[in-house]
Amino acid sequence: MHRRTKILVKVVIVVALVLVTLLQLRYVLEDSHGLLWWNSDQAYLFLGAGCRGYHMSYLLFPWEAIKGYLNVPTFPDDRHVAMTVIRVTQDGMERHVLDFGDDPTNTPQFLTPLDHDIYAMCKGAVLCKWTGTRFDRVDEEEEQRLGGVKRLVSVRTEKHIDGWSRLEIGPSLSDQFTARVGQKFSLLVKNEVTDSSESKAVSIYLQRTGQAPESIWHVDLQSRRVSRVQYEQCLERR
Helix, strand or coil: CHHHHHHHHHHHHHHHHHHHHHCEEEEEEECCCEEEEECCCEEEEEEECCEEEEEEECCCHHHHHHHHHCCCCCCCCEEECEEEEEEEECCEEEEEEEECCCCHHHCCEEEEEECCEEEEEECCCEEEEECCCCEEECCHHHHHHHCHHHHCCCCCCCCEECCEEEEEECCCCCCEEEEEECCCEEEEEEECCCCCCCCCEEEEEEEECCCCCEEEEEEECCCEECCHHHHHHHHHCC
16 A cells, blocks of 8 residues: 555656646736827827737746846747837827737837838838838838938937927836827826836827827736737737
């Protein structure tokens, strides 16, 4: 009987080791960075709409927890890259979602207003322009007139250009900021949680004169544990 008990204990230990090695913990983190450009007539919001996925075995979870405590960066195991573009004017609001697959380099960079349009550097270091529903490469004549991508500004440099102002949106937002667009409306960018012990969340509200504020964007800045189905849905959404 004693020998059978030892065998049973060994079997239980082996099964437990197999389970903690094979069973997966899954976490997702929504892209939270964005950019707001506005002038006296209109505002453009370029907001991350993708998802980063992380999965690990129960056996590796303590090591990942230690890395998080030490602020060691962890690269996602899976990624879906997308952008939500919102244009707001006195007449209304347009919203478009751009899908870039799983390659972050597909995302337009250095978004800059020039000559009343929004330009960017697209994949291949080419000059492209927001055409109302997507970014398209400009023709050779327009590219030469604008000097290619040289006039595009980094998010860490110019904050005002040709009557436009810029606000970077993300985890660094400390409290809230109001961008006033003419006399008819404004955009309130707000960190919903200011207690440092709680996870942060950022919302954007459209405020029109004489109307209640309208929430037009919200993102949780913390990773969250999800089921396998939720993990796949986050990474496959369009």
